[in-house]
Amino acid sequence: MVELSFVIVVIGILAIIGLRGLHGIKEKAIRAKTKTIMKNLMTTQEAYWTVQDGYSPSIANLTFETNPGFTVTILSAELNGWSGKVDADGYTISCYVYYGVTPPAPPATRSNEIACL
Numbered sequence: 153m154v155e156l157s158f159v160i161v162v163i164g165i166l167a168i169i170g171l172r173g174l175h176g177i178k179e180k181a182i183r184a185k186t187k188t189i190m191k192n193l194m195t196t197q198e199a200y201w202t203v204q205d206g207y208s209p210s211i212a213n214l215t216f217e218t219n220p221g222f223t224v225t226i227l228s229a230e231l232n233g234w235s236g237k238v239d240a241d242g243y244t245i246s247c248y249v250y251y252g253v254t255p256p257a258p259p260a261t262r263s264n265e266i267a268c269l
Contacts (some may be wrong), residue, residue, distance in 0.1 A: 182240045183247075183268060189222055189239045190247045190266050197251070207234035207252075230256050235260070245269065252267055 196216045200208045203208055208214050209229035221242070227235040233252025240246070247268040248260040260267040 153156075164184055179243070179245070182243055183245050185269065186222065186238050186240050186247045187266055188247050189219055189247055190223065190236070192216065193224060193236055194249060194251070194264070194266075197236075206231045207247070210232075227257055246262070 192244065193214075193216060196214045197207050200214055205232070207229040209226055211218065211224055211226060216224070221240065223239040223241060225237050225239070227237060227250075229235075232253035233250065235248070235254050235257035237246055237248045237257065245268060246259040247266050249266045250257045250260050251264050255262075258267075259269060261262035
């Protein structure tokens, strides 16, 4: 009986350690998904620019499918540049990008490079 109790305690401790590690893994996965959505938005904006000779100020103008649990916003769009962000709903994860002559969207400080908080 003592051995069984010891085994149950050890399994409980291992389960607690494993569950703690899962939270960090889930956050990393959400951050990676947020970056992927931003990369898709960047590609879609470039495709729009080749046809329209300018960047879209609205997601509605793009052939871009939004993902549940994420909010995509175009912050500014001009003839030769744009900026946008992707937020992971329910998390404090946001990714930003700007391209061309539009003002930077901090924390993105280099054109065409994604930066996340």
